[in-house]
Amino acid sequence: MSYIHGLRCRECGATYAEDPIYICEDCFGPLEVVYDYEAIARDIGRRHIMDSPLNIWRYQPLLPAQHNGTVGSDVGFTPLFHAQNLGRELGLERLYVKNDCVTPSYSFKDRVVSVAVTKALEFGFDTIACASTGNLANSVAAQAARAGLRAVVFVPADLEEAKIVASSVYGPTVLAVDGNYDDVNRLCSILADQKGWAFVNVNMRPYYSEGAKTLGFEVAEQLGWCAPDHIVVPMASGSLLVKIKKGLDELARVGLIDGVQTRVSGAQPAGCSPIASAFASDAKQVQPVVPDTVAKSLAIGVPADGPYALRTIRGSQGAADAATDDEIIEGIQLLAETEGVLAETAGGVTVAVLKKLAERGTIRPDELTVVYVTGNGLKTQVVLNGRLRAPHQVKPTITAVESALTHTPA
Secondary structure, three states: OOOEEEEEEOOOOOEEOOOOOOEOOOOOOEEEEEEOHHHHHHHOOHHHHHOOOOOHHHHHHHOOOOOOOOOOOOOOOOOEEEOHHHHHHHOOOEEEEEEHHHOOOOEOHHHHHHHHHHHHHHHOOOEEEEEOOOHHHHHHHHHHHHHOOEEEEEEEOOOOHHHHHHHHOOOOEEEEEOOOHHHHHHHHHHHHHHOOOEEOOOOOHHHHHHHHHHHHHHHHHHOOOOOOOEEEEEOOOOHHHHHHHHHHHHHHHOOOOOOOOOEEEEEEEHHHOHHHHHHHOOOOOOOOOOOOOOOHHHOOOOOOOHHHHHHHHHHOOOOEEEEOHHHHHHHHHHHHHHHOOOEOHHHHHHHHHHHHHHHHOOOOOOOEEEEEEOEEHHHOHHHHOOOOOOOOOOOOOHHHHHHHHHOOOO
């Protein structure tokens, strides 16, 4: 059953039918999905959700697509764990990590793509496409293969080789564009008007972005049906942060949790931090930047949801900050050494900013804080080259082993 009323402009409020469109004809503002929350509150409860399969579709009434059994049945309900070691290191007593490193294509993008591809099938598309900094391309290629659809993915030509391989293996058409993500996205915006394709983050964006709400839904359920006190989220376009908060608010709106007082903080790399910079300068507008960072998955210099991310952060009494490339790599290592989780560079950004906020006292020691780790570090191992201790070369003798151990720091 669908609880969708259609689409609405986030700026002027104009309404539209449930179609593959994303821009308001009146003011050119972005469109978002409108739900019948009264009907949802009437028809579902905690038990209904808890008796459903452990994937994103357990929250189907709050998602803009019908689950057809093909796309996303293995996506969602990733681990949330009490990060006691990392918390002890940072002085945070109630720190939790939401680990989306373990989805089918190893990033949170599987959530949004599951919704977008399911919706594309409902609309009758036969080709799925995207503009991507890597993780989205991986997920689109993988899920298109499973759904039996053609896939065309556009990525910056300087993308990490591991992410190119992790897309190409599924057999899509991969187009490496000379330019950064913003150049790729502009190209895809033009093509979306010319091709009869479902561009998941262009003409399918109102539906696609709703999949990120499941990271809010799951955390609340995993915490025993309550919202955390504080969350720290990586920001590229800003959509992920906005949608996680929207997910928490929706659970409260339909009576599944009590009121939400969650403070929302955002993390960006210093080499591409338009949202964090706007927050720091108390600006109302987000100024475009040219990305220059090892965190390529967050390298969006013109963040589409930047203004909404700013509103969400400020409205929740949260914060935003940025991490240098060195701090990003240190963040990757800190998470790995304390909690045994190897995150990609976006995770290093989030942990590095988490550390800054904890040291500054922005995050209080007793706040129940959730940090979102959104992608697997096997995709970005190259940034660790030369940063780790080299293996000890030893002869196959006990004496050689003992000698090596003697000279190895504990």
